[in-house]
Amino acid sequence: MSEANNNFATTVLPKDDHAEGKQHSQGQPGIHLPKNADDIKEFSQVRNVDAKALNEQIAKAEQEAKDKVNELSK
Numbered sequence: 001m002s003e004a005n006n007n008f009a010t011t012v013l014p015k016d017d018h019a020e021g022k023q024h025s026q027g028q029p030g031i032h033l034p035k036n037a038d039d040i041k042e043f044s045q046v047r048n049v050d051a052k053a054l055n056e057q058i059a060k061a062e063q064e065a066k067d068k069v070n071e072l073s074k
Contacts, residue, residue: 037043 034040
């Protein structure tokens with residue numbers, strides 16, 4: 001065996017007994033399920049959206065904005 005293999009050592013970190021079994025994402029951004037979902041008007045409103053038309057409209061607007069920036073930077 002080489003000398004590098006003989007000097008190899010692992011490090012084991014101590015176990016934190018206080019954190020075991022506790023949720024670590026408390027207070028951080030994430031999914032929120034409101035208890036009063038029926039009272040929130042945005043959840044009850046439904047719109048029929050043509051996804052293809054909406055994507056075409058957004059792509060066109062983005063391309064126009066890019067063209068304008070390129071024109072101004074010349």
